[in-house]
Amino acid sequence: MPRQACTLCVSVNFHGTSLERQNFPHEKLYAKFGYGRYTGNVGHQRVRSLLRDRGLKATYFVPAYEAQAQPWAIEEIMADGHEIASHGFMMEDLGQAGEKEGELLGQAHEFLTRLTGKPPRGFRAPHGQMSACTLPILSRLGYFYDASFQDDFRPYALDGDGGTGMVEIPQNEMLIDATLYGLNHTHARVLKTWIEEFDAAWEEGGLLVLTLHPRSDYGSGRASRIGLVARFLDHVLTRENVGWQTCGEVAAAWRAGGNVGPGRP
Amino acid sequence: MRNIVWPQGVKCVVALTVDSDGPCCEIGQKVLPLGARAHGRYSGKGGIQRYLDLFARENIPATFYVCGHDAEAWPDLVRAIAGAGHEVAAHGYMHENFELGEAEPALLEKSHDILTAVTGGPPRGWRSPGGRKSALTMRTLQRLGYRYDSSEKDDDFPYLAEFDGQHLEGFMELPNNTSSLDDFPFYRVSYTPPSEVLAHWIEEFDAIYREGGYFNLTLHPRLGYGSGSPARSAIIRRLIAHIRQYSDARFMRMIDIADWCLREPARWAHGRIL
Numbered sequence: 183m184p185r186q187a188c189t190l191c192v193s194v195n196f197h198g199t200s201l202e203r204q205n206f207p208h209e210k211l212y213a214k215f216g217y218g219r220y221t222g223n224v225g226h227q228r229v230r231s232l233l234r235d236r237g238l239k240a241t242y243f244v245p246a247y248e249a250q251a252q253p254w255a256i257e258e259i260m261a262d263g264h265e266i267a268s269h270g271f272m273m274e275d276l277g278q279a280g281e282k283e284g285e286l287l288g289q290a291h292e293f294l295t296r297l298t299g300k301p302p303r304g305f306r307a308p309h310g311q312m313s314a315c316t317l318p319i320l321s322r323l324g325y326f327y328d329a330s331f332q333d334d335f336r337p338y339a340l341d342g343d344g345g346t347g348m349v350e351i352p353q354n355e356m357l358i359d360a361t362l363y364g365l366n367h368t369h370a371r372v373l374k375t376w377i378e379e380f381d382a383a384w385e386e387g388g389l390l391v392l393t394l395h396p397r398s399d400y401g402s403g404r405a406s407r408i409g410l411v412a413r414f415l416d417h418v419l420t421r422e423n424v425g426w427q428t429c430g431e432v433a434a435a436w437r438a439g440g441n442v443g444p445g446r447p
Numbered sequence: 448m449r450n451i452v453w454p455q456g457v458k459c460v461v462a463l464t465v466d467s468d469g470p471c472c473e474i475g476q477k478v479l480p481l482g483a484r485a486h487g488r489y490s491g492k493g494g495i496q497r498y499l500d501l502f503a504r505e506n507i508p509a510t511f512y513v514c515g516h517d518a519e520a521w522p523d524l525v526r527a528i529a530g531a532g533h534e535v536a537a538h539g540y541m542h543e544n545f546e547l548g549e550a551e552p553a554l555l556e557k558s559h560d561i562l563t564a565v566t567g568g569p570p571r572g573w574r575s576p577g578g579r580k581s582a583l584t585m586r587t588l589q590r591l592g593y594r595y596d597s598s599e600k601d602d603d604f605p606y607l608a609e610f611d612g613q614h615l616e617g618f619m620e621l622p623n624n625t626s627s628l629d630d631f632p633f634y635r636v637s638y639t640p641p642s643e644v645l646a647h648w649i650e651e652f653d654a655i656y657r658e659g660g661y662f663n664l665t666l667h668p669r670l671g672y673g674s675g676s677p678a679r680s681a682i683i684r685r686l687i688a689h690i691r692q693y694s695d696a697r698f699m700r701m702i703d704i705a706d707w708c709l710r711e712p713a714r715w716a717h718g719r720i721l
Contacts, residue, residue, distance in 0.1 A: 407649070
């Protein structure tokens, strides 16, 4: 038995073509620059139906551009009851955004608020890159939590880092599909890594954030890979004292009680 | 989802595709194919023949994407590919994986003429060397009478080709995936042992088969990043044996898949163009 309860958050970084659009015009987004279109064509529906099958609510980190380009997908995500959080505007590296950063984050916030009908409460930095201004800007915009750091297995307060009033929901790079698929590792290695990460973390209890991408290169959108995610979820959710919550729910529960509860079974 | 219909009795089509990738890959990049840069010479010395022998033993029709320069260098070998009933399709002149601009149509025509002269018939399929293409590429291929391109990574199934919001009449897109169904990433990026690559491709096949799909595997007969070696070609034999367990999985040439789809083009139209 684990010493404490374990909570799983499933997060989905909704990457379509915004990554490539930063560097290439629309007419270049074909062939090797076209992996992002797999998200809207196929990957999104695969991730959706897996979450539905397992009865899970996830947190989708959505670049505002994707929400604007694929509003039907955002409607589906909301209709399924998932949480929508901000993931910047178009996959900008915020560490390099300079004085445009405030405008970028403000614009993303405004777009997502308009498209979803309420302001997003959570944020994850594109590429995990932040500047010293990112958290203060997010705090001013009213964000309640960030999910970009990779330095803990429990939520913590961000006041000391400039995110006044904010909570951090840290992730683990080995539970981000893109880490190993981005280096072209096999399905078997990815599943083995995830299971070893989970089994050891389960002994201690705490928070586990799984991060998926619906793309067909560094993500889990392909049929074979969504099958692997299903096997991992079944491994996790059948263990004792494990539950799941959205990132926003974990942040709120931690703020209320200073603890990671087991969440919903 | 589109209403996929394969030929009667077929649940999943399987295309084994081999990109010739000879020393022209290096020469085209102004690198001498000598010493450790000579991997591509193996395609002509033994890699292509190894796959011809394997496909002959297994009685499998396959597709070879041949660079024009390789066909000039190894005309007898390329004739043997066509003579064995495999499809010979185009793959650039010297595997140009960079922007060609206005020079592209002339190069596509050059390779087209070389392959036509060597094999006795015009190529009808094209795969981008290195995975780039433009509106000009597509227009030129259409003008030369091509019926499909196999360079997109944005779908699991063939679809009626489009470029920049326009559907292309009588022209199919037969997607491939250079991230999961290609030897290059595993042998050049993650340096994975062949047995683990086999397990990965078997998982890919099983998942695609269950969805009633289209399995398109890209191999390179060279050493280095390819599958030309004994160890790496051995797993292809084992993969074929795995697929052969399913009597309704059918090995097809890419052009035959394209022609099957083009019998009822409307069935393969994308619901939405992104």
